[in-house]
Amino acid sequence: MADTRPRPPAAQAPAGSAGDGPELQTTEHGVQVHEVAETSTEREFTVVRRSQTQMIIRRFMAHKLAVGSLIVFVLVVIVSLVGGRFWKYGYADITDEFSSPPSLEHPMGTDDIGHDSFAQVLRGAQKSVQVALMVAILATTIGAVIGALAGYYRGWIDSALMRFTDLVLTIPSIAILAVLAATVTEQAGNWFFIGLVLALLQWTYIARVVRGTFLSLREKEFVEAARALGASDARIMFRHLLPNATGSIIVNATITVAVAILIETALSYLGLGIRPPDTSLGLLISTGQQAATTRPWLFYFPGLIIVIIALTINFIGDGLRDAFDPTQTRVRA
Amino acid sequence: MLSFIIRRLLIAIPLVLLSSVLVFLLVANSGDPLADLKGRNPPVPESTIEARERQLGLDKPLPTRYVTWLGNFVQGDMGKSIRGVEVRPLLWQRLKVTLRMVVLASIIAVILAIGAGVLSAVKQYTPTDYTFTFLGFLFLSMPVFWLAALLKEYGAIRLNALFGEQVVYTVGAETPNLTGSLGTKLADWAGHLILPTVALALISFAAWSRYQRATMLDVLGSDYIRLARAKGLSRSRVMTRHALRNALIPLVTVVAIDIGAVFGGAVITEKVFAWQGMGALLVQGVETSDVNILLAWLMVTSVLVILFNLIADVLYAVLDPRIRYG
Numbered sequence: 001m002a003d004t005r006p007r008p009p010a011a012q013a014p015a016g017s018a019g020d021g022p023e024l025q026t027t028e029h030g031v032q033v034h035e036v037a038e039t040s041t042e043r044e045f046t047v048v049r050r051s052q053t054q055m056i057i058r059r060f061m062a063h064k065l066a067v068g069s070l071i072v073f074v075l076v077v078i079v080s081l082v083g084g085r086f087w088k089y090g091y092a093d094i095t096d097e098f099s100s101p102p103s104l105e106h107p108m109g110t111d112d113i114g115h116d117s118f119a120q121v122l123r124g125a126q127k128s129v130q131v132a133l134m135v136a137i138l139a140t141t142i143g144a145v146i147g148a149l150a151g152y153y154r155g156w157i158d159s160a161l162m163r164f165t166d167l168v169l170t171i172p173s174i175a176i177l178a179v180l181a182a183t184v185t186e187q188a189g190n191w192f193f194i195g196l197v198l199a200l201l202q203w204t205y206i207a208r209v210v211r212g213t214f215l216s217l218r219e220k221e222f223v224e225a226a227r228a229l230g231a232s233d234a235r236i237m238f239r240h241l242l243p244n245a246t247g248s249i250i251v252n253a254t255i256t257v258a259v260a261i262l263i264e265t266a267l268s269y270l271g272l273g274i275r276p277p278d279t280s281l282g283l284l285i286s287t288g289q290q291a292a293t294t295r296p297w298l299f300y301f302p303g304l305i306i307v308i309i310a311l312t313i314n315f316i317g318d319g320l321r322d323a324f325d326p327t328q329t330r331v332r333a
Numbered sequence: 334m335l336s337f338i339i340r341r342l343l344i345a346i347p348l349v350l351l352s353s354v355l356v357f358l359l360v361a362n363s364g365d366p367l368a369d370l371k372g373r374n375p376p377v378p379e380s381t382i383e384a385r386e387r388q389l390g391l392d393k394p395l396p397t398r399y400v401t402w403l404g405n406f407v408q409g410d411m412g413k414s415i416r417g418v419e420v421r422p423l424l425w426q427r428l429k430v431t432l433r434m435v436v437l438a439s440i441i442a443v444i445l446a447i448g449a450g451v452l453s454a455v456k457q458y459t460p461t462d463y464t465f466t467f468l469g470f471l472f473l474s475m476p477v478f479w480l481a482a483l484l485k486e487y488g489a490i491r492l493n494a495l496f497g498e499q500v501v502y503t504v505g506a507e508t509p510n511l512t513g514s515l516g517t518k519l520a521d522w523a524g525h526l527i528l529p530t531v532a533l534a535l536i537s538f539a540a541w542s543r544y545q546r547a548t549m550l551d552v553l554g555s556d557y558i559r560l561a562r563a564k565g566l567s568r569s570r571v572m573t574r575h576a577l578r579n580a581l582i583p584l585v586t587v588v589a590i591d592i593g594a595v596f597g598g599a600v601i602t603e604k605v606f607a608w609q610g611m612g613a614l615l616v617q618g619v620e621t622s623d624v625n626i627l628l629a630w631l632m633v634t635s636v637l638v639i640l641f642n643l644i645a646d647v648l649y650a651v652l653d654p655r656i657r658y659g
Contacts, residue, residue: 163344163348166348167348167351167352167355169593169638170348170349170352170635170638170639171352171355171356171631171634171635172593172596172597172631172634172635172638173597174597174600174601174615175615175627175630175631175634176359178615178616178619179359179360179619179627180359258473258474262474262476265476265478266476266477266478266601269476269478269601269604270601270604270612270616271616272616272619282476282478285476285478285479285482286478289482289486289605292482292486292487293486293490296486299482299486303476303479303482303483306474306475306476306479307471307474307475307476307479310473310474310475310476311470311471311474313474314470314473314474315470318470
């Protein structure tokens with residue numbers, strides 16, 4: 001492993017000192033690291049102490065595709081969130097060039113009315129990214145809390161919460177969204193509302209994952225030890241159990257971003273999501289498709305942006321999964 | 334086994350009931366079914382609106398409306414749509430159209446996923462594996478309607494030009510008023526099915542092939558495979574008889590559980606190809622705030638989802654004898 005690298009004694013850090021980083025967790029792994037570090041002065045090879053987080057970041061950084069994806073994703077997100085302010089055309093501006101193919105003036109061409117496509121794609125991406133990020137944060141929080149409660153308390157709380165999860169899973173989310181989007185007409189087309197509804201439907205998977213982790217971890221000795229020391233339920237859940245589920249939670253949160261982007265665009269494509277005069281990537285594809293043969297650029301670019309966002313997210317998720325759980329990728333005999 | 338199925342069905346009943354209450358509350362409070370009538374110009378007399386209100390049962394309190402609806406639904410009567418069409422035959426007809434696409438696409442996707450997944454696992458970290466992995470990620474990240482529209486706008490024209498005649502169709506589920514033998518009808522169906530099915534299958538294939546690869550790798554690394562090789566069985570025999578058979582089990586459950594998602598994908602794909610299926614019915618129901626259509630739609634699909642979840646559990650137990658349901 002990378003953490004047993006020989007170092008000259010001069011460079012050796014004072015092992016076991018108090019300032020060993022804030023990330024010292026009471027995971028099984030963490031305890032091990034701690035012990036190794038404390039006995040390291042007596043060993044021939046000194047051991048550099050790394051917190052769990054540092055090791056995870058190192059493993060992630062070794063994953064070139066994931067790091068590249070992360071850079072591209074962050075760039076796309078930043079450009080989509082703030083780019084609209086700096087681009088010379090607004091998404092509703094009408095220029096005097098209509099139906100012009102991509103050029104230096106209009107990098108993604110213009111539509112038949114004269115809207116600058118690049119400005120529209122920027123605006124659409126902004127809405128889609130806003131929805132996706134909101135869904136990921138909200139759904140992860142809800143899912144983690146419900147899964148934690150179910151897995152920790154078991155019994156009737158578990159049954160009730162899991163039946164509720166089943167209930168949410170039963171109803172096809174596209175239908176619920178369609179109905180809800182039509183319900184609150186003054187809210188319809190509002191990205192915040194769409195994100196909220198999506199989040200209320202997307203937390204189930206994370207809840208199941210967290211519940212599974214909690215069910216197995218709550219029987220471990222370190223939980224018993226914490227309880228013997230008088231830790232409260234809340235402390236055991238948030239300080240001892242939740243950090244151990246961080247890996248699966250983060251991985252699933254990234255996947256949720258990709259799923260949310262795809263659902264939001266599909267909904268807008270059906271005409272039930274974000275509505276005109278505002279725009280979203282799905283809506284742009286839907287209008288662009290009508291002229292796909294004559295003005296293909298209107299149809300290509302929004303779709304490409306969706307694919308880029310979702311693809312990079314999926315690669316990041318894959319890299320994170322490897323970083324959090326290196327045993328999964330080990331080549332087997 | 335039988336007691337397990339019965340127990341699961343018993344749990345499913347309150348689940349369906351509860352979801353029907355939720356759906357009813359949601360739908361009954363959504364939109365105004367009379368908006369069309371009220372918004373007419375010149376204005377419709379107040380008495381007509383009230384008559385329509387009574388006819389649709391909107392004047393009664395919500396619980397009464399729910400019980401009436403449930404009573405009828407249990408007896409197989411799904412009521413009439415706002416336009417006065419019986420919902421049940423309408424729904425069945427639309428469901429058949431959509432299921433045709435869902436079933437065919439699922440079969441294609443499963444076959445593709447098994448092939449790609451197994452090949453990826455056997456040739457792990459080779460160009461073959463990387464190609465399939467990349468394709469898997471690509472389709473996983475692609476909106477189904479965009480892929481469908483790509484196939485429609487660019488694939489169809491090329492393909493038809495290649496054959497010199499219209500082989501694949503891009504609009505509708507079948508040619509209306511087509512006369513001729515069964516053969517022409519089937520050919521017509523197939524021509525309409527190809528593009529939407531391929532789009533849907535490719536999207537579903539992505540996740541399943543990744544899953545198949547992971548389980549196959551898992552099986553290949555297990556001791557009994559090494560033992561089978563060590564005792565002298567040929568590589569191909571070990572692969573097909575020992576590894577593949579065991580690696581297929583988890584996929585069965587995943588496919589059965591994912592049927593709901595495939596259905597959702599079909600609803601969107603339909604829109605691209607202008608099929609008159611469940612998707613169009615849903616949009617129609619939403620746009621006209623049609624309680625009966627929406628309720629029937631949601632009930633049928635949620636029963637389908639629950640059913641397939643049950644099938645997944647049962648199949649799992651049948652295929653993997655280590656799993657026993659007490």
